[in-house]
Amino acid sequence: MLLQENIPLAPLTTFKIGGPARLFVEANSRSEVEEAVRFARQSDLPLFILGGGSNLLISDAGWPGLVLKIGITGIDRRPGMDEGRVFFDVGAGESWDRFVSHAVVAQCAGVECLSGIPGSVGGTPVQNVGAYGQEVSGTIDSVEVFDRRDEEVRELCNEACGFSYRSSIFNTSERDRFIILRVTYALVPGGEAHLEYADLQRHFAGRETRPSLAEAREAVRHIRARKGMLIVPGDPDGESAGSFFKNPVLSDGQHADLEKRAHAKGLTIPTYPALEQRRKVSAAWLVERSGFARGFGYGHVGISSKHSLALVNRGGATATEVLALKDEIQHRVEEIWGVRLEPEPVFVG
Secondary structure, eight states: OOOEEEEEOGGGSSSOOOOEEEEEEEEOSHHHHHHHHHHHHHTTOOEEEESSSOSEEEOTTOEEEEEEEEOOOOEEEEEOSSTTOEEEEEETTSBHHHHHHHHHHTTEESSGGGTTOOSBGGGHHHHTOEETTEEGGGTEEEEEEEETTTTEEEEEETGGGOOBTTBOGGGTTTTTTEEEEEEEEEEEETOOOOOOSHHHHHHTTTOSSOOOHHHHHHHHHHHHHHTTOSOOTTOTTOSEEEEOBOOOBOOHHHHHHHHHHHHHTTOOOOOOGGGTGGGBOOHHHHHHTTTOOTTOEETTEEEOSSOTTEEEEOSSOOHHHHHHHHHHHHHHHHHHHSOOOOBOSEEEO
16 A cells, blocks of 8 residues: 555546645555555544545645545456346446446447546446436446445445435445445346437437447537537536536425426426426526526636536636535525525535
């Protein structure tokens, strides 16, 4: 285990924001993870687990304890008990998009619509990452974890992970208990691309033959790039944490109140197939109808010119500035629409 001091964390995140880690370790094996956890406990140091750095905002002061970056890689394929599924055992430190590409090349369906999402494999169960009609909870078979409470390695089945919209036990009831080491995905060999999302249907409109998995993957990446949700070097909208706010899930009463407010303004709440369940409402629509257009901002922070849910670092931004913009958006949306937007990234420090 290589222990380093005062390591800048901003370069390890897609936001490019944040102060240094007092101590830093990159663990490339299960034993190094266990050693780092044991060291932090014995030294009475607060411990933060860092993955691909794509869905977090780090404090300007950094992290006062030990940052443990999970560097466990590898993609191993094995057959399932039946011919309908193939299992992929993937290291938590593996690039998520590299795994998606690997699965698509192998002609295995189930994650093709999750192409272009930054970050590492280990982060996908935490947020139950989803996009364009797919969520990882639909393909995750099990998650290998290190249980910090019992100091044992465990394997949690899909049901034990408690998946729901953008959440799991890893970021709710059991937050900070488990460190994800590997994730096993069950994919469908020779399966068809998932094309239920409206953007994908429009992309392939008029086509007589069904797109391949590879074509679906490229379409998703194209759509994400158009919306500023694909990390492209040099893109002024590229330094962000992706979607900053979750689509709110409302009760029947809350939804009725929102409809009443919209009607008073001569507006209709948009409906999309992806949002029909559980009274889910478009956060982007709420943000834009609250006076925050794409490209809005001041100084070093702003809203992406391509996507109203992405807060961006325009160069030299601080976490304090990002939080100020977040607070302003939340306050205005709640004041106008009676809906409290919840942030999606993890706040560190």
